[in-house]
Amino acid sequence: MRRFNGIYLLGLLFCSNSVFSGIGINGGPCQYSSLTAAIAAANAGDTLYIEPGNYISYIGVIDKDLTLVPGAPAAPDNSGCETELLTADSSAVVINGNGASHDIHGGLGKISNAAQVVFRHLTLDNATAENGGLLAVIEGASLTLDGVRAMNGYATANGGLIWVNSSIAQPSELRLINNSQLYYGEAVGHGGVIAMDNSELYVSSSSLGGTAGNASSVAGQLGGILYLLNSEAGIYGSNTQLNWGNAGVDGGAIYADYSNVTFTNGEIRNNTASNNGGGVAQMQGFFETRYAEIRGNTANGAADDSGGGGLFVTGDAAISVIDNTDVLFNLANKNGGGLWGVDGSQITISNEAEISGNVAFVDGAGVASSAMLTLNDAKLLNNTSPFGVGGGVACLLCTELVVESGTVISGNEANQGGGIYLAKGSSEPTTINASIISDNLASDTAVGFGGGVFLAAGQLVLNSTQLNNNSAIANGGGLYAKRGDEFQTIRDIELNNVVFNGNTTTASSTNQGGGGAYIYSIDNLIVQDVLFNQNDSDNIGGALYINYIDQISIDNSVFSFNSGGSGAAVFNANSAATINNSTFQNNVATSHGGAWNQIGSELLISNSTFSENAANYAGALRLSHVDVVVLNSQYIGNHANSSGGAMYLSNTQAEIRSEYGTGEAVCDPSQLGFNAYCTQFIDNTAGEYGGAVYTFNNSTLDTESLAFLGGYWTGNDAVLAGSVLFLFSEEGSQFQIQNGLMHHNGSAVNESSVIEVDINGLLDMSSLTLVENQGPPLNVVSLATDLNLINSIFYNNSQGPYVDFAVSFTRACNNIQNPQGTSQSMGGNLGDPIFVTDGRGPYRLAANSPSLDACSSGPSTDLDGLFRPGSNAMYDQGAFEMDGIGLEDIIFASGFQN
Structure with a gap:
């Protein structure tokens, strides 16, 4: 048997007696010298008053309703103890079993036969039994301990201090109230303090287990303090404590099986389970x-x-x-x-x-x-x-x-998934709503993935949630998701009204990054109304790294102030993507793609803005081996230290155009502000080539096809060549530039060409207005270029155009200022085109312009979305048709409105 510490020696403040000084019943004389005798003499409902003292004794069996309380010190005639000693000090009466075992159940006493028993302000100490080292409550009985101290009980089976059990339909009950203290119990089996079966427990403002610095309560198996089987427990009160329990298997404080427990306002502290x-x-x-x-x-x-x-x-x-x-x-x-x-x-x-x-x-x-x-x-x-x-x-x-x-x-930390690690075992999506996931860390130096969230299996939906300032040593500062060898069940991720702010990854190895999110090999990614702000990757994908995703949809979202090595906002490999009505601004990459860097697959951009982004190459957009369509989008103030201030297109099929109409997904120029257009490249710059766009094709396997249809280009500049466009291709590419207004590009310092052409392939240029630019508006140097130039106006640029004599050059119906140097003729110089400014903007043709109705053919619309030709069958030169017909005019003229 366990040797208890000397806590119970507090009782030696009194004389230790094997008999009681006096016990009175209901106001009678203090005539009983043993509890068993007093209990036997008492009737149901009586109160037993016990004179203060420390007694080595046995309570015995209580099978009737009784209350046991401390009595006042007795007079010499044995009167007086029948008055309850009004004290909260339970040490006035100590009943000490002296380590003995008096019954198989309840070392000090047993409550049975549905009796309702109350012990108040007593100390019960130091006894042994098989079940209930101190007390047993059985057969539907009820025991209330009111301000009682019970300690140092030992059970060879269950219930170190108290065993509560009922084999009948009526459960037994134990109530602990008013700062009762049950400490230092030990059970070889279950319940170091209390073990219950088919019973009820009520605890209010009481303490169970042990105290700091002293031996705890111990169960060799289950429930260091409480063991509950088929029972109900209500544990309440701000002073209630279940502390310093120890279980050899499960439940350092509480073990509950087929039981219900309510625990309110208390504490469960410093318990241990093996x-x-x-x-x-x-x-x-x-x-x-x-x-x-x-x-x-x-x-x-x-x-x-x-x-x-x-x-x-x-x-x-x-x-x-x-x-x-x-x-x-x-x-x-x-x-x-x-x-x-x-x-x-x-x-x-x-x-x-x-x-x-x-x-x-x-x-x-x-x-x-x-x-x-x-x-x-x-x-x-x-x-x-x-x-x-x-x-x-x-x-x-x-x-x-x-x-x-x-x-x-x-503020959480793990090797992977610092905030959340999610490996869902079912097909239903996991939804995270209106929550904050912040300042978490994935710390492993090799596989530190998912600082905020690691998605390993399942589907994920984030709604109105913030992922802020999370960090991953490897991939995915805010979010990491990858379908790999262990789990093959990631299908879709949906982000709605989500914020990724200040997330980082410090990975520097190949294909590592994703400061905001790293998403690899899933079916679909939906990004709706999402803000990616101030995320950073030391490698690729400052805000978002995506690879091998079947379909990506980004709508009405903002990527701002993100930074990274390549793709400061987004790095996309091998994933078909759609971007609509979104903004990329102030993102900075140290390598390629200030806003977006994509390798392979397809890309559709519509109604979006790329502004103030920067990189070494491709200030905003870098595309390699991509089929891309860009509709009605704006590129403003982007910068590349080398080439491609707004775009760097490598071995890419591209169509950059204005899509006119009055529907939600198209652009109506009449609804835009003064001198504003559906597609714009404004104030983009490059330290070398291609202030707005740089194209590059060195592949013998790819035939590059690029079309710029309906664009406004102003304020762009490149130090060496191509302040607006630098077109380079080695193998059979096809380029088209149509309905474009380019003015005030270049600078007096650089005097670089506006359009630089060095291609092996075909370039069709039609209905262009290039005016008041610094440097030659066109410079064609490649002998392998086939050039067609029709219906265009080049006027008042600081230098004339240049087309090498070895270039195959077809020109018709142009109004071109005189070329420079030994250039070929441009095929028409009608003089001043006589521009005017109307409600839409400058560089429209005046009524007396020589460029009006000058051409017999041309594109079907102009830069303002007006249908060509106008009132007659002839087409105007340049980007605008003076008498072009609006879409609404076509509809009403047909009677379709009726």
Whole structure:
């Protein structure tokens, strides 16, 4: 038998007696010298008054309704003890079993036969039994301990201090109230303090277990303090404590099986389980805690599936941590530092409950689940999994994870998935709503993926959620998702009204990055109303890295102030993407693609703006081996240190055009402001070539096809050549430039060409207006170029155009200023085209312009979206048709409106 410490020696303040000084019943004389005699003499409902003292005695069997209280000191005639000693000090009367065992059940006494018994302000100490080292409550009986101290009990089976059991339909009951203290129990089996079966427990403002610096309560198997089987427990009160319990298997403080527990306003602290549930192990039934603190508990299980430093739940059981409950600084040797749920269980954390400062040496420092987990207005803060995944949350093939409004997952750390590790075990998507995931870290130097969220399996939907200031040493500062060898079930990710702000990754290896998000090999990615701001990658994809995705849709989103090596906003490889109504601004790449860098597949951009982005190459957009269509988009103020101020197109099929109409997805120039156009390249610059666009094709396998249809170009500049366009191709490419207005490009310092042509292929130029630019408007130097120039106006540029005599050159119906040097003739110089400024902007033709109705053919619309030709069958030169017909005029003229 365990040797107890000397706490009970407090009783030696009194004389130790084997007989009582006096016990009175209901106001009678203090005539009884033993409890057994007084109990035998008492009637149901009586009160026994015990004179103060420290007694070595046995209570015996109580099978009737009785109350036992301290009495006042007796007079010499044995009168007076019948008055209750009004004291909260339970040490006035000490009943000490002297380590003896008087019954197989209840070392000091047994309550039976449905009796209702109250002990008030007594100390029960030092006894032994098979079940219930001090007391046993059986056969539907009820025991209330009111301000009682019970300690130093030993059970060779269950219930170190008290065993509560009922084999009949009526459950037995134990009530602990008014600062009762049950300390230092030990059971070889279950329940170091209390073991219950088919019974009920009520605890109010009382303490169970042990105290700091003294021996704890111990169960050799389950429930270091409480063991509950087929029972109900309500534990309440701000002074209620379940501390310093120790279980040889599960449940350092509480083990509950087929039992329901409500725990409110108390604390469960400094308990230890050798396997699962350092604080609580819930096997069946439910455990609900409100306004409580579960702190400093430890689960030491070594098995891979063990854990639950604070709480453990399994089977058809549920744990609810709600209403400002704190689960703090708990430790699991394996999984779930705060909570661990497995095998069909349910965990709910809600209403400002906080899971903070917990540690799991493997997975899920805050909470880990392989079953069902719901977070609603929960706080998971500063939890750490130093050798595993899911610092805040680990969903390990869980059946369901729901994260609802107000949840904050912040400051957590793990090797992977610093905030959340999500490996969903079912096909239903995981939805995270209106939550904050911030300041989390994926710390492994090799595989530190997903600082905020690591998606390993399942589908993910983020709604109105913020991912801020998360960091990954390897990939995916905010979000990481990859379908790999272990899991093949990632299909779709949907981001709606989400913010990625200040997330980072420090990876420098090839194909690593994604400061905001790293997403690899999934079916579909939907990005709707999302802000990527101030994310950073030391390598590629400052805001977003995407690779091998079947379809990407980005709509109404903003990428701003992101930075990275290549693709400061987005790096996309081998993924078909659509960008609509989105903005890329102030992103900076140290290598290629200030806003977007894509290799392979297809790209559609519509109604979007790229502004103030910068890179060494491709200030805004770098595309390689891509089929791209760009509709109605703006490129403003982008810069490349080398080439491609706005775009760098390599071995790419591109069509950059204005799509006219009055519908939602098209552009109506009449609704734009003064001198504004559906497609614009404004104030883009390059340190070498291609102030707006640089094209490059060196592949003998690819035939490059580029079309610029309906564009406005002004304020662009390049130091060496091509202030607007630099077209370079070695193998049979085809280029088309149509309906473009280019004015005030270049600079007096550089005097570089506006359009530089060095291609082996065909260039068709038609209906262009190039006026008041610095440098030659056109410079064609490649002898392998086939050039067609029709219906265009080059006027008042600082230099004339140049086309080498060896170039195959077809020109017709132009008004071109005199060429420079030894250039070929431009095929027409009608003199001043006589421009006017109208309500739409400058460089329209006046009524007396020589360029009016000068051509017999031309494109079907002009730069303002007006239909050509106008009132007669002839076409105007340049980008604008003076009498062009608007779309609404066509509709009403046809009578279609009727």
